[in-house]
Amino acid sequence: MQNILIIGANSAIAKACARHYAAAACHLYLLGRDKRKLEIQEGDLSVRGAKKVDLAVLDSDSLDEQQSALEQAKKTLGVIDLVLICHGVLPDQQRCENDFSYALQQFHTNTTSTLSLLNLLAPMMSEQGKGTIAVITSVAGDRGRQSNYYYGASKGAVSIFIQGLRGKLFSKGISVIDIKPGFVDTPMTNEIEKGGPLWSTPERVAQSITKGIDKGKPCIYAPGYWRYILLVVRLVPEFIFKRLKL
Numbered sequence: 220m221q222n223i224l225i226i227g228a229n230s231a232i233a234k235a236c237a238r239h240y241a242a243a244a245c246h247l248y249l250l251g252r253d254k255r256k257l258e259i260q261e262g263d264l265s266v267r268g269a270k271k272v273d274l275a276v277l278d279s280d281s282l283d284e285q286q287s288a289l290e291q292a293k294k295t296l297g298v299i300d301l302v303l304i305c306h307g308v309l310p311d312q313q314r315c316e317n318d319f320s321y322a323l324q325q326f327h328t329n330t331t332s333t334l335s336l337l338n339l340l341a342p343m344m345s346e347q348g349k350g351t352i353a354v355i356t357s358v359a360g361d362r363g364r365q366s367n368y369y370y371g372a373s374k375g376a377v378s379i380f381i382q383g384l385r386g387k388l389f390s391k392g393i394s395v396i397d398i399k400p401g402f403v404d405t406p407m408t409n410e411i412e413k414g415g416p417l418w419s420t421p422e423r424v425a426q427s428i429t430k431g432i433d434k435g436k437p438c439i440y441a442p443g444y445w446r447y448i449l450l451v452v453r454l455v456p457e458f459i460f461k462r463l464k465l
Contacts, residue, residue, distance in 0.1 A: 226303070235421040248275075326369075352388075352396070
């Protein structure tokens, strides 16, 4: 990996991944909503060894701004070896149930904006004939749980889309990777009670992500133990699962 585009670069997981690629002397292009935070990150990554760091402001929710932002990134980087899509929100389940307009806003960020980016990236990456698109979804998308099925549905829809896109772009030489983190201690999860063996840090998750991308894995559970946890969760019969307060 030499030229890397990170979308949603201000997220905690994106920052941890960017530090890894900076240490590998990669050329990084950062897209995010907060220019000041991007500029701080630019300085940090340069000190850590990045070959070059470019940045631009993009609110991924603004669909009409996505194409020009991606085109500028492509023009700057030349060949894009890796696109890492990291933006997203963790909605309040109860509020989603009570206010569907709020739920739609969360779906727009987690689902619609991501699918729009992928739809734009597919022909762009196909034209260059190589590269990787990696998208952060969630283990919550593997099976609907009563405690967070709005969030799970928003991420699960992206995972299904990725499966189809992976097949579509295979013959073009493009890899499409689904990244499924579990519980991660980040600002996005500040409203959740934390602690316990299943919680992880952005740095540990980034380690799983970067290793998985290097190995070309189509689906990365981060950390890896979530693959086995979700295997068990998916095997629980529905007549039992619907009674579980998960």
